Amino acid sequence: MAIIQTKNLTKRYGMKNSVCNISLTANEGEIYGFLGLNGAGKTTTMRMLLKMVRPTSGEIYYSGQPISKLSSEFWNQIGYLIETPHAYPNFTVEENLILYAKQRLIPDSEIKKRMDSVLQQLLLDAYRQVKAKDLSLGNNQKIGLAKAMLHKPKILLLDEPTNGLDPEALVAVRHSLIEMAKNGATIFISSHLLDEMEKLANRIGIVANGHLLRELNLSEFERERQSNLYIKVAGSAKNLADYFTAKNLQSTLLSEEEILVPGVSIRQYSSLLKQLELQNFNLMIFRPVQESLESFFLRTIKEGH
Numbered sequence: 001m002a003i004i005q006t007k008n009l010t011k012r013y014g015m016k017n018s019v020c021n022i023s024l025t026a027n028e029g030e031i032y033g034f035l036g037l038n039g040a041g042k043t044t045t046m047r048m049l050l051k052m053v054r055p056t057s058g059e060i061y062y063s064g065q066p067i068s069k070l071s072s073e074f075w076n077q078i079g080y081l082i083e084t085p086h087a088y089p090n091f092t093v094e095e096n097l098i099l100y101a102k103q104r105l106i107p108d109s110e111i112k113k114r115m116d117s118v119l120q121q122l123l124l125d126a127y128r129q130v131k132a133k134d135l136s137l138g139n140n141q142k143i144g145l146a147k148a149m150l151h152k153p154k155i156l157l158l159d160e161p162t163n164g165l166d167p168e169a170l171v172a173v174r175h176s177l178i179e180m181a182k183n184g185a186t187i188f189i190s191s192h193l194l195d196e197m198e199k200l201a202n203r204i205g206i207v208a209n210g211h212l213l214r215e216l217n218l219s220e221f222e223r224e225r226q227s228n229l230y231i232k233v234a235g236s237a238k239n240l241a242d243y244f245t246a247k248n249l250q251s252t253l254l255s256e257e258e259i260l261v262p263g264v265s266i267r268q269y270s271s272l273l274k275q276l277e278l279q280n281f282n283l284m285i286f287r288p289v290q291e292s293l294e295s296f297f298l299r300t301i302k303e304g305h
């Protein structure tokens, strides 16, 4: 079921379209990675989804309801992280969260339990009594995430949520978000951290210059990402590259001993392997490597222009 949907969403500032005819869909339980370079239009789209910015044209629907018709109770089911600072600087982490829980109308009897759970999930437990102004960048970001998650929202909108997080925190946040999505939450994340998104998202939207170039789910991405053949030889990979060139196959030299050959299907592997052995190439590694989301993203943007 479509939970977040936009139709021809557009935002113009002066003569420039920051967001141009974006039609996207995030379904129930999906983690949607909204990917784009700096200035692509991600935050502007997020702001429109959160009613912080009025679209120039186009529509936004939540669970099929136009955004203008949504009740205030509905907005209570949304959690978001969009701008810094996330907290009152002179309040401790705990004080900030209690204040926020009250604003979110979480019953007093529930607040401590929710707060304990979120602080533990986000590895923020040890900082409960620290004032927000004394926190590191990453821990400040975690307060923003804790606030977004505290009331167990059904929809989460997160703008660059993993900014400033260390590797341990990245894993913790990833697990928390995956767990929320498994429990039915729909999570819409804008990011340009593609390695992280590859581990997290099960639907991807690629935006460039305000346009949505591609939207695809995980199985479509699996089908479309290129498979490359990676070969390492004991000796000179340049000779191997020349051999492929003679066979009209392009290749990329990765180092003196390594080479990447795109566009070879796995069915061709055994005959190619035999040919290379016949040519006396001393093969050390011969295996497929999947194109990364980063490479797919850059290729999509390049082709989209």
Ligand SMILES: Nc1ncnc2c1ncn2[C@@H]1O[C@H](COP(=O)(O)OP(=O)(O)OP(=O)(O)O)[C@@H](O)[C@H]1O
Binding pocket: 013, 018, 036, 037, 038, 039, 040, 041, 042, 043, 044, 045, 192
């Ligand atoms: N209030 C505004 N007035 C004028 N132009 C704006 C305004 N807000 C955003 N823009 C422009 O819209 C474009 C998209 O900006 P946006 O912040 O949405 O990009 P982004 O994808 O979130 O980038 P980043 O990854 O750097 O945060 C940019 O060219 C930006 O300068």
